[in-house]
Amino acid sequence: xxxxxxxxxxxxxxxxxxxxxxxxxxxxxxxxxxxxxxxxxxxxxxxxxxxxxxxxxxxxxxxxxxxxxxxxxxxxxxxxxxxxxxxxxxxxxxxxxxxxxxxxxxxxxxxxxxxxxxxxxxxxxxxxxxxxxxxxxxxxxxxxxxxxxxxxxxxxxxxxxxxxxxxxxxxxxxxxxxxxxxxxxxxxxxxxxxxxxxxxxxxxxxxxxxxxxxxxxxxxxxxxxxxxxxxxxxxxxxxxxxxxxxxxxxxxxxxxxxxxxxxxxxxxxxxxxxxxxxxxxxxxxxxxxxxxxxxxxxxxxxxxxxxxxxxxxxxxxxxxxxxxxxxxxxxx
Amino acid sequence: xxxxxxxxxxxxxxxxxxxxxxxxxxxxxxxxxxxxxxxxxxxxxxxxxxxxxxxxxxxxxxxxxxxxxxxxxxxxxxxxxxxxxxxxxxxxxxxxxxxxxxxxxxxxxxxxxxxxxxxxxxxxxxxxxxxxxxxxxxxxxxxxxxxxxxxxxxxxxxxxxxxxxxxxxxxxxxxxxxxxxxxxxxxxxxxxxxxxxxxxxxxxxxxxxxxxxxxxxxxxxxxxxxxxxxxxxxxxxxxxxxxxxxxxxxxxxxxxxxxxxxxxxxxxxxxxxxxxxxxxxxxxxxxxxxxxxxxxxxxxxxxxxxxxxxxxxxxxxxxxxxxxxxxxxxxxxxxxxxxxxxxxxxxxxxxxxxxxxxxxxxxxxxxxxxxxxxxxxxxxxxxxxxxxxxxxxxxxxxxxxxxxxxxxxxxxxxxxxxxxxxxxxxxxxxxxxxxxxxxxxxxxxxxxxxxxxxxxxxxxxxxxxxxxxxxxxxxxxxxxxxxxxxxxxxxxxxxxxxxxxxxxxxxxxxxxxxxxxxxxxxxxxxxxxxxxxxxxxxxxxxxxxxxxxxxxxxxxxxxxxxxxxxxxxxxxxxxxxxxxxxxxxxxxxxxxxx
Numbered sequence: 001x002x003x004x005x006x007x008x009x010x011x012x013x014x015x016x017x018x019x020x021x022x023x024x025x026x027x028x029x030x031x032x033x034x035x036x037x038x039x040x041x042x043x044x045x046x047x048x049x050x051x052x053x054x055x056x057x058x059x060x061x062x063x064x065x066x067x068x069x070x071x072x073x074x075x076x077x078x079x080x081x082x083x084x085x086x087x088x089x090x091x092x093x094x095x096x097x098x099x100x101x102x103x104x105x106x107x108x109x110x111x112x113x114x115x116x117x118x119x120x121x122x123x124x125x126x127x128x129x130x131x132x133x134x135x136x137x138x139x140x141x142x143x144x145x146x147x148x149x150x151x152x153x154x155x156x157x158x159x160x161x162x163x164x165x166x167x168x169x170x171x172x173x174x175x176x177x178x179x180x181x182x183x184x185x186x187x188x189x190x191x192x193x194x195x196x197x198x199x200x201x202x203x204x205x206x207x208x209x210x211x212x213x214x215x216x217x218x219x220x221x222x223x224x225x226x227x228x229x230x231x232x233x234x235x236x237x238x239x240x241x242x243x244x245x246x247x248x249x250x251x252x253x254x255x256x257x258x259x260x261x262x263x264x265x266x267x268x269x270x271x272x273x274x275x276x277x278x279x280x281x282x283x284x285x286x287x288x289x290x291x292x293x294x295x296x297x298x299x300x301x302x303x304x305x306x307x308x309x310x311x312x313x314x315x316x317x318x319x320x321x322x323x324x325x326x327x328x329x330x331x332x
Numbered sequence: 333x334x335x336x337x338x339x340x341x342x343x344x345x346x347x348x349x350x351x352x353x354x355x356x357x358x359x360x361x362x363x364x365x366x367x368x369x370x371x372x373x374x375x376x377x378x379x380x381x382x383x384x385x386x387x388x389x390x391x392x393x394x395x396x397x398x399x400x401x402x403x404x405x406x407x408x409x410x411x412x413x414x415x416x417x418x419x420x421x422x423x424x425x426x427x428x429x430x431x432x433x434x435x436x437x438x439x440x441x442x443x444x445x446x447x448x449x450x451x452x453x454x455x456x457x458x459x460x461x462x463x464x465x466x467x468x469x470x471x472x473x474x475x476x477x478x479x480x481x482x483x484x485x486x487x488x489x490x491x492x493x494x495x496x497x498x499x500x501x502x503x504x505x506x507x508x509x510x511x512x513x514x515x516x517x518x519x520x521x522x523x524x525x526x527x528x529x530x531x532x533x534x535x536x537x538x539x540x541x542x543x544x545x546x547x548x549x550x551x552x553x554x555x556x557x558x559x560x561x562x563x564x565x566x567x568x569x570x571x572x573x574x575x576x577x578x579x580x581x582x583x584x585x586x587x588x589x590x591x592x593x594x595x596x597x598x599x600x601x602x603x604x605x606x607x608x609x610x611x612x613x614x615x616x617x618x619x620x621x622x623x624x625x626x627x628x629x630x631x632x633x634x635x636x637x638x639x640x641x642x643x644x645x646x647x648x649x650x651x652x653x654x655x656x657x658x659x660x661x662x663x664x665x666x667x668x669x670x671x672x673x674x675x676x677x678x679x680x681x682x683x684x685x686x687x688x689x690x691x692x693x694x695x696x697x698x699x700x701x702x703x704x705x706x707x708x709x710x711x712x713x714x715x716x717x718x719x720x721x722x723x724x725x726x727x728x729x730x731x732x733x734x735x736x737x738x739x740x741x742x743x744x745x746x747x748x749x750x751x752x753x754x755x756x757x758x759x760x761x762x763x764x765x766x767x768x769x770x771x772x773x774x775x776x777x778x779x780x781x782x783x784x785x786x787x788x789x790x791x792x793x794x795x796x797x798x799x800x801x802x803x804x805x806x807x808x809x810x811x812x813x814x815x816x817x818x819x820x821x822x823x824x825x826x827x828x829x830x831x832x833x834x835x836x837x838x839x840x841x842x843x844x845x846x847x848x849x850x851x852x853x854x855x856x857x858x859x860x861x862x863x864x865x866x867x868x869x870x871x872x873x874x875x876x877x878x879x880x881x882x883x884x885x886x887x888x889x890x891x892x893x894x895x896x897x898x899x900x901x902x903x904x905x906x907x908x909x910x911x912x913x914x915x916x917x918x919x920x921x922x923x924x925x926x
Contacts, residue, residue: 226437234418235448
């Protein structure tokens with residue numbers, strides 16, 4: 001077990017370095033640099049040149065790559081060119097927000113998707129199955145930014161201003177302006193209300209896919225011989241489904257967990273921008289526009305790391321679900 | 333007193349006008365403490381009948397007709413709501429299924445699965461007690477060291493051991509009726525004998541009725557007093573087992589009786605009972621050309637016990653070891669060979685699985701060498717080594733005296749064309765989307781045989797005729813063929829490239845008794861007409877007796893005994909061969925008091 005984990009982590013090192021190199025190359029090829037935003041009719045070209053020298057942008061690309069890589073390996077991500085803050089601090093502010101949003105979305109997506117898929121498989125061919133199929137397909141085929149805008153329109157704008165619903169959800173930020181003046185219980189509620197729309201719009205798209213996988217996988221398992229054996233024992237049907245079939249059916253869904261993480265993180269880039277959520281996705285978009293190379297590089301690096309760790313978790317989930325791929329319990 | 337009474341049972345699959353009636357009016361009863369057998373070819377409705385007893389038929393696609401009646405302990409089960417029916421499952425009627433490999437949940441320990449059945453039975457409440465009872469049951473069905481093994485997962489058990497677990501699970505709630513649906517069909521013959529012994533012992537020690545279902549009358553005859561014969565969804569004959577054997581009335585019963593070694597009727601078909609009558613009775617086992625082994629001197633001018641003449645394919649001291657994975661995470665799914673009798677278990681301590689451990693064989697044109705043994709003996713690995721589909725670790729393979737191991741790729745391709753395979757599962761080895769004609773045409777095209785499209789079409793017609801299929805079959809798809817017809821197509825495909833050697837890996841073991849007969853005749857004719865050298869891999873000694881000239885008995889990678897088929901089966905020298913022969917279920921009339 002420990003050997004397995006260690007090996008997977010060692011394998012992750014070249015992957016992460018590869019990702020960092022790729023991102024560096026892409027930014028290098030892209031036109032313009034961090035001084036572009038200072039370029040204006042009144043600014044002397046010499047001043048921009050001086051600025052470039054100060055930032056070290058006049059050095060050859062190879063040298064900059066090696067310096068940056070070396071610093072990063074020592075844990076130094078450099079200084080943000082647009083915020084004049086250490087990149088490490090910029091990330092420390094945004095990473096927890098992104099983790100909160102993605103974790104909530106993941107739980108909603110997998111919880112909801114597994115539940116819906118199970119319901120569909122148990123009632124396969126019936127009205128419930130078809131209804132859920134159509135609904136999930138609808139969400140599956142929607143672009144997430146558009147879905148986010150529609151959710152804002154319905155649950156934030158119309159619900160509050162036009163329909164006068166007793167509940168509505170804020171459409172931007174993590175907390176309300178008056179957050180500091182609320183009691184602790186209200187503060188938590190306020191955060192949850194802000195978290196709802198972004199996490200739901202992230203989760204809906206994912207949940208639709210998960211439900212379809214879960215349905216197919218559970219249907220297959222339910223037709224297997226040993227499910228019939230379990231039924232022949234005379235145990236209630238819900239226990240046949242939950243205790244026998246579901247655990248076996250979750251295998252493909254655990255694989256999906258690893259596959260969906262990159263989808264989720266690219267989703268946060270869009271969703272955080274739409275909902276003005278101060279996370280890494282929004283930071284990345286802003287930094288790309290500012291040509292803030294150190295921040296973009298560090299953020300891409302972190303995302304890659306998260307995806308790799310997530311896939312490791314997916315493998316561990318597999319082992320948890322299926323004892324056959326656990327290391328032999330006793331030496332034989 | 334009657335425990336189960338089935339009247340006018342009709343089961344249909346499908347809906348509306350497309351519905352196919354699979355069970356068409358079946359009446360029978362099982363008395364308390366009685367053991368009843370049910371036999372018939374596959375597709376005759378045995379399993380569907382069994383599943384309908386417990387309401388386990390797949391819902392939506394199947395339907396028990398309203399006129400049917402299944403009365404268990406006087407209560408009508410047809411139309412009973414699922415919630416109430418569930419109480420009869422397990423406790424009233426328990427079931428043992430055919431496939432021990434797939435009928436256990438792969439992610440729950442066997443102890444947990446048995447304990448679950450114990451608790452479902454309702455006598456035991458606490459988990460701890462249920463576990464203790466599960467261990468007891470595992471001991472009762474003969475699992476060694478049950479306390480420890482109860483924690484193991486199904487894949488850590490061999491097929492026979494898994495079937496024992498399945499039986500323990502069925503026994504757990506103390507059922508009144510045990511329905512065993514082909515409980516030994518998927519098992520080797522020696523293990524089948526042990527499972528049948530176990531069922532008999534359990535029947536004697538418990539107050540339980542048994543409905544034993546099999547396609548093999550011999551299996552049923554052993555433990556059941558009364559036998560029901562099914563065909564085409566109907567009960568065609570019913571009676572005491574002795575009466576069926578002495579005077580079978582229905583043709584289906586007759587076929588079944590004839591297939592049983594030692595039965596009175598099978599005297600007419602002596603090839604099916606070679607083990608008792610030895611070398612005297614081989615009218616069908618040998619082609620009329622008289623090229624047998626038993627000192628004939630005819631045919632291709634060879635005589636004596638050994639096969640003279642030049643072998644076309646020869647293996648000398650073949651060795652193949654598979655390394656056991658040392659990965660700390662992904663352990664190989666290997667079943668323990670703990671159900672195997674004979675000389676010890678797999679070599680322990682070494683880090684390699686000795687699949688083939690010094691095997692020498694020779695194939696001669698126009699002759700058949702049979703390789704027999706239990707699963708895991710290394711039979712198929714030998715065949716794969718011969719074709720160089722896997723590289724042997726040691727020894728030599730000679731094709732017409734030339735070492736196959738030293739062949740360059742073009743020569744190897746030419747060699748492989750000379751050697752063709754016929755597989756066990758005729759449906760699994762045909763592409764479901766390719767018609768029979770195009771499957772055969774493809775082979776011809778790939779090998780550049782029979783010229784242009786017209787020439788190939790002509791050749792396809794020849795091939796179909798050769799294997800006894802009408803020319804109209806070329807447009808059929810595999811699912812439109814019966815199992816026997818599919819195997820014929822498989823043979824035609826092997827013959828398409830005009831091979832000199834045919835390797836048949838369990839060619840008839842997935843076929844019914846009467847289909848089996850015709851495929852065996854076909855193989856025999858082909859071998860004679862085309863002068864093919866055959867390597868027959870089989871576990872069924874009846875098939876071997878009929879088809880083979882020589883037989884090699886394999887066990888754990890070694891050939892224990894080799895010789896002419898009459899000698900080996902009639903007068904086995906190795907104790908393992910004797911055990912193998914003794915395990916074949918056969919008809920032995922009971923003594924009057926029994």
